[in-house]
Amino acid sequence: MTFNSLKEGIKPGSAGQNPESSGYAEPSSADQSAVAGLTQKKAEERLEKYGINRLPEPPMPGSVQIFARQFLSPFIYILVIAAIVSFILGQNPSGIFIIVVLILNAIIGTVQEYSAQRSAAALRNMVKGVTHVIRDSIARTIDVEEIVPGDLLLLSSGDKVPADVLLINCHNLAVDESMLTGESLAVSKNPWAKVAEDAPLSERVNQCFAGSIITHGRAQAIVTATATHTEIGRIARHVTKERVSEPPLMIRIRAFTYQVAGGIFIAIFMLTIMMLLKGSYTTEAIILMTIGLAVSVIPEGLPAALTVALAIGMRRMAKNNVIIRKLIAVESLGSCTFICSDKTGTLTVNELxxxxxxxxxxxxxxxxxxxxxxxxxxxxxxxxxxxxxxxxxxxxxxxxxxxxxxxxxxxxxxxxxxxxxxxxxxxxxxxxxxxxxxxxxxxxxxxxxxxxxxxxxxxxxxxxxxxxxxxxxxxxxxxxxxxxxxxxxxxxxxxxxxxxxxxxxxxxxxxxxxxxxxxxxxxxxxxxxxxxxxxxxDPVRKEAFDAITRCQDGGIEVAMITGDHPATAKSIAIELGLCEQDAPVVTGSMIHLANAKGQKFADDLIRPVRVFARIEPQQKEQIVDSFMRQEHFVAVTGDGVNDAPAMRQANTGIAMGKRGTDVAKETADLIITDDNFASIVSGIEQGRVVYNNIRKVIALLVATGFSALWLFFLSVIAGLPMPMIAVQLLWLNLVANGLQDVALAFEPKEGNELSFKPRKPSEPIFERLIIEHILISGTVMGGLAFVNYYLALEAGQPVEQARNLTLMLMVLFGNIHALNSRSETLSLFSLSFFANPFLMLAVPIAQLVHIAAMYMPGISDVLAIQPISVAQWGQLLLIASSLFVVEELHKWWRRRHLRASP
Structure with missing residues (x-):
C-alpha cells in the first residue's frame, strides 16, 4: 500500500471529530498533510506554537525549601522560644545546645527527604522514543517530543501511539486502550466510521489515543492533539493539581503534635501558678523551670527517629518490590482499611x-x-x-x-x-x-x-x-x-x-x-x-487470591473497579473471593442515575458493593471519595491512565511498575515493581511494622518526658530546687536517650502484624495502650527519681550532686525503658536478643557516652555533672531495674486482657 493510494479514501469530515475540538484551530482531515505530510518549516512553526509533545512534570522542591520545611512544627516553635529565653537570661550553653539540636534535626530530615525525592525522579519514564512521520513527502523517524498537530504518522504493530490521532486509512488495525478505558480486549479501528462527537473513548473507533498500543495491523493518521491536549494529557493535568487527601501518618502526627503542644502549655501554666503560690521561687527560677519543663516534655528526638523509621521502612519495602515515591507514604499502606483495585493488569495478567x-x-x-x-x-x-x-x-x-x-x-x-x-x-x-x-x-x-x-x-x-x-x-x-x-x-x-x-x-x-x-x-x-x-x-494472577485472602484476614476490605463487562468482572471477583454468586455488581450507568438523586443515594449504592464494572475514570474517583466519607483510609491500585484520578484522590496511590503508565506512576505514592498484587500485602505488613515502631518511639519519648514532668511537679510541691537544669534535660532527651530512640526504629516485625484488624481511621496515636504505658512507666521513673533526689538533699548533698545522681538515674531508666519498648505486649524474654543489633549497641553506648561526659572537661562543665562511684552507680542501677519488673507485669496483664477479649 503506497501513501498516494490513500488520497481517494480521504473524506473530509467523515472521520469523526474535527481536530479543533482538541483545542487546536488546525489541521482538518482534508489538510495538505494528508497528502504529503507537513513541511519541515511548518512543523517547526507548530512546534514553537504548541510546544513539545511531553506531559507536565510536577515541580520538585529544592534543598533549601526542604530544609526550611523541617522547622514547621509546634515542637520546633517551642524549642526556638526556649532558646531565645535562655539567651536573654544568660543561659548561653542551654541556648546554643538547643539551636545545635534544631539544626542537626533539620539536616537529617532534609537529607532523607531529598534522597527520597531524587529516587522518585529516577522513576519517571515519560512518553519518549521515536516515531515515523511523513514530512515533505518523505518518511522520517523523529523523536516523539517533536510531533506537532497536523503531522502524518505511520503506525504499525507494536508501536506506542505518541499523540491523539485521527485515522485516515488502516489495514486490520487493532489497538490496546486498556490504560485509558480498562478494557482488556484490543479495539478494532475503522477510519470511515461515523462517530458522535460525545461518544465515549471506547467507541471512538476512528481515532487512536496517546499511550495506547498498536497490537495488530498498520495505519496512517493525522495528529490532532499533543502533550496536555491529549486525552492522557487532560488526566495528567487533573492529577497534578494539589492533592486533597493526606497520608494517615500525617493526620495522626499532626493531631499528636497539637495534643502534646497543648499539654505543654497547660503544664507550664499550672507549674507557674504553683511556683507563684509557693512564693519561694524567684522570677528567674520560675522562667528557668518552665524552660526546663518545656524541654523535658517535648520529644525532640521524634523528627529524627520518625525520619529514620520511614527510611528503614522504605528500604525494607524496596526488598519486597515496593518503591516509595514519597517518604511519608511508607506507613500509609499499613494504615489502609480499604483497597480499591483495578482489574486489568493488576488482579489479572492482561493476557487472554x-x-x-x-x-x-x-x-x-x-x-x-x-x-x-x-x-x-x-x-x-x-x-x-x-x-x-x-x-x-x-x-x-x-x-x-x-x-x-x-x-x-x-x-x-x-x-x-x-x-x-x-x-x-x-x-x-x-x-x-x-x-x-x-x-x-x-x-x-x-x-x-x-x-x-x-x-x-x-x-x-x-x-x-x-x-x-x-x-x-x-x-x-x-x-x-x-x-x-x-x-x-x-x-x-x-x-x-x-x-x-x-x-x-x-x-x-x-x-x-x-x-x-x-x-x-x-x-x-x-x-x-x-x-x-x-x-x-483474562485470568487472575495466581498470587492474587492468596493476597486478597491475607488482606481480608487482616481486616482490610478489597473492591474491584474496572471498565470491563459486568459479567466478566463478577466472574473474576468470585474467583478471587471478593464476592459471592448472588452479590450485586454496580455499573457506571447505575452510579450516574444515583448521582442525579444526590450524594446520599450514591453513597448508599456504593457502600455494600465490592465489584464495580463499566466505570469511567471520574466515577472511579467518586467511588474512592465515597469510601473515604465512610471513614476508610483508602488505597487505590492500578496501572492505567484511567486509574490516576482515583489514585490521586485516595489516601494512598499504588501503581504497577511494569505495565503502569507514566501518568499512573507520577500520581502514585508507591510503585509495585513486579506488578504482583501479593507485594502489596508485603507492603501492608511493612507499613504496619513502621507504624508500630513509630508508636514505640513515641511511647518511649513521651514516657520519658512525662517522668521528667512528674519529677518537676513533685519537686515544686515539695518546695525543692529544680531537679535538673534545662541543658541536662536536653542532654537526656537527645544524647543519652537519642541514640536509643533512633535504634528502636530498626526493630523488625514481630510476626503477627497481619493478625489484627487495621487501626480505625479515627484512632489517634494517643490511644489506651500508649496512655497506659506512659502513665505507668512515667510515674515509676519520675516518682523514684524524685525519691532519690529528695533523699540526696536530705542527706546533705549539694544540689549539684543531687542533680548529678538524678540525671544518671534517668539515663539508666532510659536504657531499661528502651529495651522493654521493643514490644508493646510481648515479654523481652520472648524476643530474639540480636534481632535488633542497633538497639543492643545503642543501649551500652548511651550509658558509656554519659559516663565519658562526666570525665570530659568542658562538656562536664556545661552539663554541671561529675563522676560518681561504682557503688553509687550500682545502687542507681538497682533502682532503675524496678522499671523492668513493672513493665513486664503490665505486658503480662495486657496479654491476658487480649486473650480474654472476644
Whole structure:
C-alpha cells in the first residue's frame, strides 16, 4: 500500500471529530498533510506554537525549601522560644545546645527527604522514543517530543501511539486502550466510521489515543492533539493539581503534635501558678523551670527517629518490590482499611487465556495455565480428532506469532490470535510445522463489521477454508457440525445454549468452522462445518487470591473497579473471593442515575458493593471519595491512565511498575515493581511494622518526658530546687536517650502484624495502650527519681550532686525503658536478643557516652555533672531495674486482657 493510494479514501469530515475540538484551530482531515505530510518549516512553526509533545512534570522542591520545611512544627516553635529565653537570661550553653539540636534535626530530615525525592525522579519514564512521520513527502523517524498537530504518522504493530490521532486509512488495525478505558480486549479501528462527537473513548473507533498500543495491523493518521491536549494529557493535568487527601501518618502526627503542644502549655501554666503560690521561687527560677519543663516534655528526638523509621521502612519495602515515591507514604499502606483495585493488569495478567473448549457434541475440555506461557494442559482425551481440528483452525486463521526468546515467551499480534497459538502449544502441536504443511493461499483479515477472520490453506492437493469469529456469525455460516459420529446437521438450539451458559460466566467466546473449498467458491463463507467454541478470559494472577485472602484476614476490605463487562468482572471477583454468586455488581450507568438523586443515594449504592464494572475514570474517583466519607483510609491500585484520578484522590496511590503508565506512576505514592498484587500485602505488613515502631518511639519519648514532668511537679510541691537544669534535660532527651530512640526504629516485625484488624481511621496515636504505658512507666521513673533526689538533699548533698545522681538515674531508666519498648505486649524474654543489633549497641553506648561526659572537661562543665562511684552507680542501677519488673507485669496483664477479649 503506497501513501498516494490513500488520497481517494480521504473524506473530509467523515472521520469523526474535527481536530479543533482538541483545542487546536488546525489541521482538518482534508489538510495538505494528508497528502504529503507537513513541511519541515511548518512543523517547526507548530512546534514553537504548541510546544513539545511531553506531559507536565510536577515541580520538585529544592534543598533549601526542604530544609526550611523541617522547622514547621509546634515542637520546633517551642524549642526556638526556649532558646531565645535562655539567651536573654544568660543561659548561653542551654541556648546554643538547643539551636545545635534544631539544626542537626533539620539536616537529617532534609537529607532523607531529598534522597527520597531524587529516587522518585529516577522513576519517571515519560512518553519518549521515536516515531515515523511523513514530512515533505518523505518518511522520517523523529523523536516523539517533536510531533506537532497536523503531522502524518505511520503506525504499525507494536508501536506506542505518541499523540491523539485521527485515522485516515488502516489495514486490520487493532489497538490496546486498556490504560485509558480498562478494557482488556484490543479495539478494532475503522477510519470511515461515523462517530458522535460525545461518544465515549471506547467507541471512538476512528481515532487512536496517546499511550495506547498498536497490537495488530498498520495505519496512517493525522495528529490532532499533543502533550496536555491529549486525552492522557487532560488526566495528567487533573492529577497534578494539589492533592486533597493526606497520608494517615500525617493526620495522626499532626493531631499528636497539637495534643502534646497543648499539654505543654497547660503544664507550664499550672507549674507557674504553683511556683507563684509557693512564693519561694524567684522570677528567674520560675522562667528557668518552665524552660526546663518545656524541654523535658517535648520529644525532640521524634523528627529524627520518625525520619529514620520511614527510611528503614522504605528500604525494607524496596526488598519486597515496593518503591516509595514519597517518604511519608511508607506507613500509609499499613494504615489502609480499604483497597480499591483495578482489574486489568493488576488482579489479572492482561493476557487472554482459553479456559474451556466446547465441542458441538457437548464434550468440554478444561484448559489450565495462564497468559502467553504455554505452561498448563488441556484436560481430557487430547487425541480426539475434533479437538485437534479446532486447534488447527485457530492456528491457521491467525496472523500472530509466538516464540521463545531471551528466556521467556514473547508474542506479536492480537491477543485473541495469540491465545489460539498457546492452546496449540498445550496440545503439543508445532505451529511452524503446521503452517509449513498447510500453505496459506489467502488471508481474510478480521474487520469489526464482519466480526470474523479466516484463511484459505492448501494441504496436499486439497484446500480448506478455516474461519473463527463471534458465535452468532459462525452459526449463520454453518449448515453442519462435527461430532464423534461424523458431520451432522447443525443443532442451533444446542450451540446457543452452550454459548449462553459460557457468556453468563463472563467468558469471551470465539467459534470456529471449516469447509473444503474449490477454486471458484473459496471466498464464500457458507455451508461450513461447525467445529466448536473456546471460552476465553483474562485470568487472575495466581498470587492474587492468596493476597486478597491475607488482606481480608487482616481486616482490610478489597473492591474491584474496572471498565470491563459486568459479567466478566463478577466472574473474576468470585474467583478471587471478593464476592459471592448472588452479590450485586454496580455499573457506571447505575452510579450516574444515583448521582442525579444526590450524594446520599450514591453513597448508599456504593457502600455494600465490592465489584464495580463499566466505570469511567471520574466515577472511579467518586467511588474512592465515597469510601473515604465512610471513614476508610483508602488505597487505590492500578496501572492505567484511567486509574490516576482515583489514585490521586485516595489516601494512598499504588501503581504497577511494569505495565503502569507514566501518568499512573507520577500520581502514585508507591510503585509495585513486579506488578504482583501479593507485594502489596508485603507492603501492608511493612507499613504496619513502621507504624508500630513509630508508636514505640513515641511511647518511649513521651514516657520519658512525662517522668521528667512528674519529677518537676513533685519537686515544686515539695518546695525543692529544680531537679535538673534545662541543658541536662536536653542532654537526656537527645544524647543519652537519642541514640536509643533512633535504634528502636530498626526493630523488625514481630510476626503477627497481619493478625489484627487495621487501626480505625479515627484512632489517634494517643490511644489506651500508649496512655497506659506512659502513665505507668512515667510515674515509676519520675516518682523514684524524685525519691532519690529528695533523699540526696536530705542527706546533705549539694544540689549539684543531687542533680548529678538524678540525671544518671534517668539515663539508666532510659536504657531499661528502651529495651522493654521493643514490644508493646510481648515479654523481652520472648524476643530474639540480636534481632535488633542497633538497639543492643545503642543501649551500652548511651550509658558509656554519659559516663565519658562526666570525665570530659568542658562538656562536664556545661552539663554541671561529675563522676560518681561504682557503688553509687550500682545502687542507681538497682533502682532503675524496678522499671523492668513493672513493665513486664503490665505486658503480662495486657496479654491476658487480649486473650480474654472476644
Amino acid at each position: 487465556t482459553i479456559r474451556q473448549v466446547v465441542l458441538p457434541d457437548n464434550k468440554v475440555f478444561q484448559v489450565t495455565g495462564e497468559g502467553i506461557a504455554p505452561g498448563g494442559e488441556i484436560c481430557g482425551n487430547t487425541e480426539q480428532q475434533h479437538l485437534q481440528q479446532l486447534c488447527i483452525a485457530g492456528v491457521l486463521a491467525n496472523e500472530s506469532h509466538l516464540s521463545y526468546a531471551g528466556g521467556e515467551w514473547v508474542s506479536d499480534g492480537d491477543i485473541v490470535d495469540v491465545a489460539f497459538l498457546v492452546l496449540a502449544k498445550k496440545l503439543g502441536m508445532s505451529i511452524t510445522q503446521l503452517r509449513q504443511q498447510q500453505t496459506q493461499l489467502e488471508l481474510i483479515p478480521y474487520e469489526p463489521e464482519k466480526a470474523y477472520s479466516g484463511s484459505v490453506n492448501l494441504d496436499g492437493d486439497r484446500a480448506w477454508l478455516y474461519a473463527k469469529g463471534s458465535p452468532e456469525k459462525m452459526l449463520g455460516m454453518c449448515s453442519q457440525m462435527e461430532t464423534l459420529s461424523g458431520p451432522v446437521d447443525i443443532d442451533r438450539a444446542l450451540i446457543e445454549e452452550q454459548f449462553e451458559s459460557l457468556a453468563k460466566q463472563g467468558y469471551r467466546i470465539i467459534a470456529l468452522a471449516k469447509r473444503e473449498v474449490i477454486e471458484k467458491s473459496h471466498r464464500r463463507l457458507e455451508q461450513m462445518s461447525f467445529l466448536g467454541m473456546v471460552a476465553m478470559i
